[in-house]
Amino acid sequence: MNIRFDKLGVVIAAISAYAAFAAPFATFRANRIVPGQARSILEALPATIGALLLAIIVVAALIALFRTPLVLRLAASVVALAALALLVGVAGTFLTPAGNTFARVSPASGFWILIFAFTLLLADVLTRLNLSPWGRVGVLVAASAAIGLLLISGSWNDLSILKEYANRADSFWAEGSKHVTLALGSLAAAVIVGLPLGILCHRVERLRAGVLNVLNIIQTIPSIALFGLLIAPLGWVATHVPGAAALGIRGVGTAPAFVALFLYSLLPVVANTVVGLAGVPRAANDAARGMGMTDRQRLFGVEFPLAFPVILTGIRIVLVQNIGLATIAALIGGGGFGVFVFQGVGQTAMDLVLLGAVPTVALAFAAAIILDAVIEMTATKRRVETA
Amino acid sequence: MKAWLPLLLRLALVVLLVAFVTNPGWFEPLLKPLTENNAPVIYNQGSLLTLTLLHLRTVLIATVAATIVAVALAILVTRPAGAEFLPLSRSLVNIGQTFPPVAVLALAVPAVGFGEKPTLIALFLYGLLPIFENALTGLTTLPANVVEAARGAGMTGWQRLTKVELPLSAPIILGGIRLSVVISLATATIGSTVAAKTLGEVIIAGLLSNNLAFILQGGLIVAALAVLIYDGLSAIERYTARRMGREAA
Numbered sequence: 001m002n003i004r005f006d007k008l009g010v011v012i013a014a015i016s017a018y019a020a021f022a023a024p025f026a027t028f029r030a031n032r033i034v035p036g037q038a039r040s041i042l043e044a045l046p047a048t049i050g051a052l053l054l055a056i057i058v059v060a061a062l063i064a065l066f067r068t069p070l071v072l073r074l075a076a077s078v079v080a081l082a083a084l085a086l087l088v089g090v091a092g093t094f095l096t097p098a099g100n101t102f103a104r105v106s107p108a109s110g111f112w113i114l115i116f117a118f119t120l121l122l123a124d125v126l127t128r129l130n131l132s133p134w135g136r137v138g139v140l141v142a143a144s145a146a147i148g149l150l151l152i153s154g155s156w157n158d159l160s161i162l163k164e165y166a167n168r169a170d171s172f173w174a175e176g177s178k179h180v181t182l183a184l185g186s187l188a189a190a191v192i193v194g195l196p197l198g199i200l201c202h203r204v205e206r207l208r209a210g211v212l213n214v215l216n217i218i219q220t221i222p223s224i225a226l227f228g229l230l231i232a233p234l235g236w237v238a239t240h241v242p243g244a245a246a247l248g249i250r251g252v253g254t255a256p257a258f259v260a261l262f263l264y265s266l267l268p269v270v271a272n273t274v275v276g277l278a279g280v281p282r283a284a285n286d287a288a289r290g291m292g293m294t295d296r297q298r299l300f301g302v303e304f305p306l307a308f309p310v311i312l313t314g315i316r317i318v319l320v321q322n323i324g325l326a327t328i329a330a331l332i333g334g335g336g337f338g339v340f341v342f343q344g345v346g347q348t349a350m351d352l353v354l355l356g357a358v359p360t361v362a363l364a365f366a367a368a369i370i371l372d373a374v375i376e377m378t379a380t381k382r383r384v385e386t387a
Numbered sequence: 388m389k390a391w392l393p394l395l396l397r398l399a400l401v402v403l404l405v406a407f408v409t410n411p412g413w414f415e416p417l418l419k420p421l422t423e424n425n426a427p428v429i430y431n432q433g434s435l436l437t438l439t440l441l442h443l444r445t446v447l448i449a450t451v452a453a454t455i456v457a458v459a460l461a462i463l464v465t466r467p468a469g470a471e472f473l474p475l476s477r478s479l480v481n482i483g484q485t486f487p488p489v490a491v492l493a494l495a496v497p498a499v500g501f502g503e504k505p506t507l508i509a510l511f512l513y514g515l516l517p518i519f520e521n522a523l524t525g526l527t528t529l530p531a532n533v534v535e536a537a538r539g540a541g542m543t544g545w546q547r548l549t550k551v552e553l554p555l556s557a558p559i560i561l562g563g564i565r566l567s568v569v570i571s572l573a574t575a576t577i578g579s580t581v582a583a584k585t586l587g588e589v590i591i592a593g594l595l596s597n598n599l600a601f602i603l604q605g606g607l608i609v610a611a612l613a614v615l616i617y618d619g620l621s622a623i624e625r626y627t628a629r630r631m632g633r634e635a636a
């Protein structure tokens with residue numbers, strides 16, 4: 001029999017061997033800010049469960065190491081990830097002394113490296129399977145449902161990040177909805193303003209360079225400075241324009257964050273609209289003109305549908321970027337998940353940082369996958385229609 | 388006459404920037420109206436020049452490291468031996484871009500402590516992506532006849548890489564570096580939330596003491612640096628593109 005190694009599998013097997021046998025699986029701390037003590041897999045879990053987890057990791061790593069069928073690799077990565085996710089909760093319960101509410105158990109480097117290794121395997125399998133856009137969204141939904149079930153079932157409740165959450169459940173959802181409103185609201189505003197501006201720039205060549213240059217320069221202003229610079233003009237508007245304060249416009253808080261995100265969002269939307277419209281084949285335009293279409297008909301019937309995938313790409317860039325940038329709004333009292341990140345950095349409480357960072361990353365990631373799928377669907381639809 | 392104008396504007400910007408960071412006192416009357424209650428007008432907890440140089444140093448170290456790693460990775464996945472990694476590396480680049488800089492910074496702190504290191508890690512990770520993407524584009528869109536000719540001339544794989552493929556992709560790779568530097572210049576300011584010595588310190592001091600003059604001077608120095616470096620790198624890019632007879636992306 002001819003045994004062949006998988007190149008990526010060698011990497012995965014090496015890092016998971018290190019993580020499983022040499023790195024700590026969980027960290028135990030007597031309270032939330034003292035330095036922690038490392039616990040290996042066998043120390044962090046009841047003996048039989050610990051041995052079972054090690055066995056699962058070894059088998060999954062071996063499946064990755066050799067050239068094995070894709071379905072087997074898929075199963076190995078999913079089983080390993082599920083076991084890790086379930087058992088890290090068990091480690092939390094096992095390591096926390098009964099009735100002790102100060103002790104904190106958090107996943108340690110070994111756990112994160114193992115998650116990384118098997119996510120790499122899963123990502124490789126999914127890439128090789130070449131899933132359809134709907135398939136990718138399906139995987140995302142399934143993964144979110146699994147994580148949601150774990151959260152609802154309470155099996156992670158003894159982990160420190162959820163203890164931080166339990167202390168702040170109300171503000172978590174309030175900041176979360178602020179975060180989403182900021183990111184989506186500024187995107188909507190940027191699309192409403194940016195699309196017509198992009199069309200105008202496409203039609204009127206003299207405007208194009210000027211508008212794009214100004215928007216380019218706005219992008220170079222660091223986000224924290226732009227947030228800060230908007231405090232003064234908005235404060236002035238709030239005190240001098242009647243009714244502005246009633247609309248919630250104030251110097252500090254959500255208003256400057258919203259305007260800053262809006263300004264950053266304009267460039268990708270306008271630039272991609274211009275690029276998309278410029279990429280419309282001349283023949284399509286000529287044919288439309290020849291058919292006697294008016295300018296407006298041509299715009300909505302021909303140019304816009306053809307440029308749509310490129311414009312959507314701009315919107316994807318903006319959405320992912322806004323979800324990340326909205327964390328900085330917390331510095332000027334704008335709320336969002338950044339509140340927990342900066343509080344956590346201030347108190348050197350890393351679980352609190354995670355409480356802010358994990359949902360942000362998850363949101364950005366989900367937004368990227370969904371919009372990528374939509375872009376691919378519109379692009380293939382266009383190819384089918386034009387073919 | 389018209390061709391001179393942009394060059395003149397840039398020169399003026401350089402002069403202004405150098406004058407500001409070396410002698411900020413000269414500009415005090417300009418910024419004075421932005422402060423209230425006799426607050427200091429010019430950042431007074433450190434020299435602007437030192438902070439600017441530290442800011443540039445942080446960006447430079449991160450970009451050089453990112454360039455070396457990203458180009459090496461792109462070369463690896465475009466060789467026959469590494470071709471297996473190509474699709475995966477593409478999806479990893481896509482995933483990597485979804486991590487917000489603040490999260491990377493904050494999560495790097497427990498591993499490496501406060502200060503410059505977490506900033507370098509975040510800038511390095513952010514710098515990797517655009518350079519890797521462009522290097523990949525450059526190396527995979529080489530004109531096939533040129534590569535064939537090099538093979539036909541009896542060049543070894545290494546010779547083809549260093550004498551044909553890399554020089555031909557240089558303008559596109561430079562485009563990635565330019566993008567990465569501009570992103571890093573702005574992102575480095577966020578590093579000051581975890582105590583890195585960058586121009587972000589000035590901006591954050593302004594946010595904390597409600598001093599608009601501080602925010603403006605910190606922000607404008609970074610923006611001016613970004614515009615100038617962007618222009619400079621674009622010029623180098625056009626020059627190499629002309630020499631290689633290839634359109635810059």
